[in-house]
Amino acid sequence: MKSPPLPARDAVSGDRRFRGTRAAQLVPHARLAGPMPWVIAIMIALTVIAAAGGLALSNLVSDARADLAGGITVQIVEASAAERERQTRQAARAMAQDPSVSAVRIVPPAELEALLEPWLGADIGAGGGSGAVPMPALIDARLRGSADAATLQRLRERLRSAAPAARLDAQSAWLGPVFSAINSLLWLAAALVVLLGLTSAAAVWLAARSALGGNRATIEIVHLLGGTDGQIARIFQRSVAFDAMLGGAVGLALGLAAILLLGQQFARLDSGMVAGGGLHWQDWLLLAAVPLAGIVIAVLTARLTILAALRRMS
Amino acid sequence: MSSAAGDIVRFDNVGLRYGTDREVLSDVSFTLNPGSFCFLTGASGAGKTSLLKLLYLAQRPSRGVVSMFGTDTVTLPRARLPGFRRRIGVVFQDFRLVPHLSAYDNVALPLRVSGVREDDLHMPVSDMLDWVGLSERAQARPASLSGGEQQRVAIARAVIGRPELLVADEPTGNVDPDMALKLLRLFESLNRLGTTVVVATHDVHLLRKVPDSLIMRLDKGRLSDPTGALRYPPRRDNAPDNQVAW
Numbered sequence: 435m436k437s438p439p440l441p442a443r444d445a446v447s448g449d450r451r452f453r454g455t456r457a458a459q460l461v462p463h464a465r466l467a468g469p470m471p472w473v474i475a476i477m478i479a480l481t482v483i484a485a486a487g488g489l490a491l492s493n494l495v496s497d498a499r500a501d502l503a504g505g506i507t508v509q510i511v512e513a514s515a516a517e518r519e520r521q522t523r524q525a526a527r528a529m530a531q532d533p534s535v536s537a538v539r540i541v542p543p544a545e546l547e548a549l550l551e552p553w554l555g556a557d558i559g560a561g562g563g564s565g566a567v568p569m570p571a572l573i574d575a576r577l578r579g580s581a582d583a584a585t586l587q588r589l590r591e592r593l594r595s596a597a598p599a600a601r602l603d604a605q606s607a608w609l610g611p612v613f614s615a616i617n618s619l620l621w622l623a624a625a626l627v628v629l630l631g632l633t634s635a636a637a638v639w640l641a642a643r644s645a646l647g648g649n650r651a652t653i654e655i656v657h658l659l660g661g662t663d664g665q666i667a668r669i670f671q672r673s674v675a676f677d678a679m680l681g682g683a684v685g686l687a688l689g690l691a692a693i694l695l696l697g698q699q700f701a702r703l704d705s706g707m708v709a710g711g712g713l714h715w716q717d718w719l720l721l722a723a724v725p726l727a728g729i730v731i732a733v734l735t736a737r738l739t740i741l742a743a744l745r746r747m748s
Numbered sequence: 749m750s751s752a753a754g755d756i757v758r759f760d761n762v763g764l765r766y767g768t769d770r771e772v773l774s775d776v777s778f779t780l781n782p783g784s785f786c787f788l789t790g791a792s793g794a795g796k797t798s799l800l801k802l803l804y805l806a807q808r809p810s811r812g813v814v815s816m817f818g819t820d821t822v823t824l825p826r827a828r829l830p831g832f833r834r835r836i837g838v839v840f841q842d843f844r845l846v847p848h849l850s851a852y853d854n855v856a857l858p859l860r861v862s863g864v865r866e867d868d869l870h871m872p873v874s875d876m877l878d879w880v881g882l883s884e885r886a887q888a889r890p891a892s893l894s895g896g897e898q899q900r901v902a903i904a905r906a907v908i909g910r911p912e913l914l915v916a917d918e919p920t921g922n923v924d925p926d927m928a929l930k931l932l933r934l935f936e937s938l939n940r941l942g943t944t945v946v947v948a949t950h951d952v953h954l955l956r957k958v959p960d961s962l963i964m965r966l967d968k969g970r971l972s973d974p975t976g977a978l979r980y981p982p983r984r985d986n987a988p989d990n991q992v993a994w
Binding site: 439440441442452456459460462651652654657658659660661662745 | 804805806826827830831833834838844846848849853857858859860861862863866872875876878879905907908909910938941
């Protein structure tokens with residue numbers, strides 16, 4: 435015969451937060467068997483690839499802009515080889531005398547031929563020999579500043595008297611439409627990253643609601659035993675955080691593998707422009723932060739979903 | 749509105765309806781003093797379980813005032829409800845044990861929720877399981893326990909937090925007469941330790957076993973209280989002297 439062994443009043447409450455593995459026991463969760471980590475892995479991989487694409491394009495545009503910002507090209511369009519050569523020299527001299535010009539180089543005929551060889555074939559005679567195709571002479575010049583409209587206008591006026599057959603163009607103007615198209619791609623990459631983030635959040639939202647529904651009876655019990663919404667939400671947050679960490683790691687690995695593979699493919703193109711589209715160390719850090727952002731989004735989504743659902747419960 | 753000083757429970761003209769249906773409880777008014785023992789009776793569908801849900805704060809009334817431990821719980825912010833629920837122990841008719849937790853973990857759950865450290869809860873949980881005769885079955889899951897064993901785990905879970913109010917919904921509905929009597933003696937024992945006990949039952953034989961108890965009878969959602977004794981009950985003293993064996 436014995437009395438109920440009730441604990442002392444001050445022994446039935448404490449300061450330890452209901453969390454960790456003990457709390458997680460309440461919601462059994464087959465982590466690897468569930469689809470959540472794999473959904474997150476795919477989302478993170480796609481986000482990493484989209485972000486890397488965007489960053490590479492951004493670098494490409496920046497490098498190209500810096501490269502072409504002060505570059506101008508003068509063409510001497512003259513059928514007579516002798517006159518063309520004379521005007522070319524005069525134009526180069528006139529350009530070099532302008533204070534805004536930092537360097538002037540007459541593109542040698544051999545270099546011009548090499549540039550045009552893929553389209554026109556070898557031995558086109560840009561130098562002006564017998565049977566030569568009459569090609570314009572080219573002068574490559576660099577400005578101290580950027581090729582703004584006023585500078586270009588002044589240089590054109592200076593060339594008009596020295597070399598009437600000269601046509602001056604800013605190199606950046608040629609690639610304007612290309613930059614515009616690349617900018618569109620940049621926006622597309624940013625939009626993809628945002629959409630993938632939203633899709634990940636939606637997937638977590640569905641999974642959290644499903645988990646809540648599947649454990650409704652247990653949650654009601656915990657509520658009735660005095661469990662708070664925060665305690666219950668933390669159980670689900672923990673589970674989602676583990677899923678997101680696992681999915682994030684796998685997704686980052688997949689994404690990086692894809693980027694390295696694509697990088698190697700583009701490197702083989704040996705194109706000057708594509709070479710400018712590499713990733714800097716800051717970019718790699720940003721890509722490494724994608725799974726961390728994914729974990730934060732997943733945990734926040736799970737918390738807000740669970741708290742909202744709990745508020746509708748008793 | 750606050751209840752009279754010392755009241756554990758006070759219902760004033762409480763009504764409850766689910767959605768737009770008719771009221772399942774109408775104009776229910778009663779008071780429970782600390783240490784009182786109360787039976788709640790009535791036919792099936794009379795509203796016993798709904799009244800118990802209001803008592804263990806699983807539900808808020810559609811109208812009227814429900815005061816628990818001197819505080820109006822109808823207007824109580826949701827964030828403060830857990831603190832009140834920890835002062836109430838509940839034995840559900842269907843036990844509602846967490847199926848994937850052992851008997852030990854089920855009993856330990858209220859203490860863990862209340863922030864008791866693992867080191868500090870081992871002894872009270874083991875003692876409680878020993879007291880209900882289940883120390884050998886501490887690691888068993890509910891599915892492997894008999895109905896009576898599950899009932900005892902549910903009771904151990906309900907009382908381990910030293911509730912000031914114990915609410916039991918048809919606790920003898922799934923057990924044989926001997927076990928029913930033992931459960932009743934357990935509730936009396938807790939009552940004598942100062943816990944206010946409310947037992948919902950339609951077993952009229954049980955009522956006679958506790959002579960000093962209050963009896964609330966619900967009929968179609970209305971409380972029968974012709975003398976007003978439920979609304980203004982006389983106070984009684986309790987002395988912690990009872991002993992129970994399984």
